[in-house]
Amino acid sequence: MRASLIQIAVNEDESVNSRRDRVSSLVRDQAGSADLVVLPELWPTGAFAYELFASEAEPLEGPTFEAMSKAARDAGVWLHAGSIPERDPDGPLYNTALVFSPDGELAAAYRKIHRFGFDKGEAVLMSAGRELVTVRLPETVAGVTTCYDLRFPELYRGLVGLGAETLIVSAGWPERRRAHWTLLAQARAVENQAFVLACGSAGTHAGVPQAGHSVVVDPWGEVLGEAGAGEEVLRVEFDPGRVGETREQFPALKDRLLGLDPPRR
């Protein structure tokens, strides 16, 4: 499976509309060289541009949905289109990731469960999602997660329980905690014996330099590809069959005792 992680630079000197056009064309550029394209968290506004969340919030099927659906169809790719600030018809805002099939149909929508900021920012401006989301891709089942979720291993175990063999993380991770990003991406891959595709953003917005360093990790914890700090398309080819092989040869997941219902022993 060929994946392109598009590590978009999110800077304040570019309007949301211009960035949407630019990202659409970057997705289209992946035609013929990727089966799956992944984008960062909240790239229309920036993950830390809290003052834009309400003013740029969209209904689920708003302008970003329309542009990404078309871009997926034009490129003929599966597209994890990062996330948008979604305004639910009842009022609350969610940080919602969208996944499109190559015919431009919505295959999954995931409202971020763990909101970042403690008692500020996203944690107070957005509501929390409640549902774990997986999506069946041609050769693998992918679990859909967003940024701060990466710190909560129980979410990933839950996704593995739903059949996930590839774990997608779409993020706007800050440079200040870059070491955690790479370490946690590798940890989630090793403990779940799964591929991790972690796509972050580049640039600086709201005074927060982004870490970049998008990374693809295999089920043995090896880094298959890693981006630098700036805007970049990270292209990695991986064999989803490696998950089954790894889980068979080193069956640690079978030794889980806790969190299973009913307990195995």
Ligand SMILES: O=C(O)CCC(=O)C(=O)O
């Ligand atoms: O956990 C972190 O260090 C970063 C999380 C974050 O920036 C986010 O979820 O938007």
